[in-house]
Amino acid sequence: MSGLDARVAIASRGVDVRLGVATGRTLVLLGPNGSGKSTLLEGIAGILPGAVGEVRLDGAALGEARTRGVGLLSQDDALFPTMSVLGNVAFGPRARGAARLEADAVARRWLDRVGLAGLEDRRPGALSGGQARRVAIARALAADPRVLLLDEPFAGLDVPAASGVRALVAELLRERTAIIATHEVLDAYAFADDVAVMDAGRVVEHGTASEVLSRPRTPFAARMAARVLLTGEMRGGTLALGGGIRLPVTGGPGAGEVAAVAVRPAQVVVGGAADPRLTWVDDAVVTVEPRGDELRVTGRVAAADVDVSRAGELVVGGPVRFGLPHGLDAYPLTAPEPRAPGDGNPDETPAS
Numbered sequence: 001m002s003g004l005d006a007r008v009a010i011a012s013r014g015v016d017v018r019l020g021v022a023t024g025r026t027l028v029l030l031g032p033n034g035s036g037k038s039t040l041l042e043g044i045a046g047i048l049p050g051a052v053g054e055v056r057l058d059g060a061a062l063g064e065a066r067t068r069g070v071g072l073l074s075q076d077d078a079l080f081p082t083m084s085v086l087g088n089v090a091f092g093p094r095a096r097g098a099a100r101l102e103a104d105a106v107a108r109r110w111l112d113r114v115g116l117a118g119l120e121d122r123r124p125g126a127l128s129g130g131q132a133r134r135v136a137i138a139r140a141l142a143a144d145p146r147v148l149l150l151d152e153p154f155a156g157l158d159v160p161a162a163s164g165v166r167a168l169v170a171e172l173l174r175e176r177t178a179i180i181a182t183h184e185v186l187d188a189y190a191f192a193d194d195v196a197v198m199d200a201g202r203v204v205e206h207g208t209a210s211e212v213l214s215r216p217r218t219p220f221a222a223r224m225a226a227r228v229l230l231t232g233e234m235r236g237g238t239l240a241l242g243g244g245i246r247l248p249v250t251g252g253p254g255a256g257e258v259a260a261v262a263v264r265p266a267q268v269v270v271g272g273a274a275d276p277r278l279t280w281v282d283d284a285v286v287t288v289e290p291r292g293d294e295l296r297v298t299g300r301v302a303a304a305d306v307d308v309s310r311a312g313e314l315v316v317g318g319p320v321r322f323g324l325p326h327g328l329d330a331y332p333l334t335a336p337e338p339r340a341p342g343d344g345n346p347d348e349t350p351a352s
């Protein structure tokens with residue numbers, strides 16, 4: 001495969017991952033806090049002391065961090081506070097041996113590209129959060145990386161700033177080999193060719209964006225894809241969910257096979273009048289969380305988004321009746337292939 005192939009393991013953080021991205025594709029790495037996303041990106045960038053593994057690009061093992069051709073936008077931006085904006089962005093080209101004037105010209109071009117022409121002489125301390133993030137992006141790209149790693153690039157920005165940076169990233173990632181670490185499923189829908197899901201230091205699912213987002217294989221990956229996984233056995237066009245509940249579905253494997261549907265909570269109704277287009281499941285409320293002017297009600301089996309005005313009806317531990325829509329896409333659920341970390345990579349060499 002042409003592209004990136006990385007194995008990064010660091011026992012002290014409980015992370016052991018092998019992950020690849022084909023040339024020109026964007027992989028969105030989804031995972032909750034502490035699942036190891038930053039650790040993996042730092043390992044790929046070669047700045048993680050004590051990591052073992054190997055990072056290959058187009059088949060060739062990569063050397064020390066400085067010459068790797070891997071650009072990392074870390075979570076804290078980490079701009080050099082005493083350097084001007086121009087100096088920050090020119091740093092990469094300078095480190096790669098460009099003369100000052102040439103490095104400055106490259107930096108000006110990138111600052112223009114990220115919408116910050118005119119701010120060259122500012123210090124990072126005099127920038128807004130969104131501007132600082134743009135500088136950090138310009139700095140990562142000015143080094144002309146072969147692979148770009150973005151760690152939570154939209155975190156900590158207000159809504160307008162995050163929208164602007166999202167639009168910029170969408171434009172800059174075209175045709176680039178990149179990994180974006182995030183816990184926002186929105187970013188997977190917006191940017192991903194491929195999606196990998198991390199849980200407790202391991203990649204638990206990895207595939208094309210449509211495979212992982214629409215047809216997750218585990219409840220965990222479904223949750224990261226903002227869906228709920230309902231599993232059961234196929235019986236003549238329905239998914240038998242247990243407790244005598246049969247959900248009419250489309251597709252799916254043959255009768256008797258184990259299958260799943262991944263339902264979005266927005267598609268699920270709570271309570272309400274009898275409706276022949278819904279199958280009802282009696283459940284108990286596990287959590288109720290506010291989401292803008294809606295509430296996400298999660299039970300043991302299903303979840304739904306409902307209007308906030310219904311907060312009084314929904315008590316943790318109390319009963320809830322979920323109405324599941326008919327005609328969801330059913331797919332076969334086979335056990336994932338066992339893939340031991342480090343498979344096919346018997347030689348452990350330092351990753352950094």
Ligand SMILES: Nc1ncnc2c1ncn2[C@@H]1O[C@H](COP(=O)(O)OP(=O)(O)OP(=O)(O)O)[C@@H](O)[C@H]1O
Nearest residue numbers: 012013014031032033034035036037038039040183
């Ligand atoms: N500097 C560090 N020293 C030691 N352990 C660390 C350090 N940074 C992170 N860890 C640990 O490594 C594990 C993975 O953390 P990591 O920051 O890579 O996760 P993450 O998915 O990026 O989380 P977040 O979304 O919160 O950034 C966690 O158990 C964390 O506590």
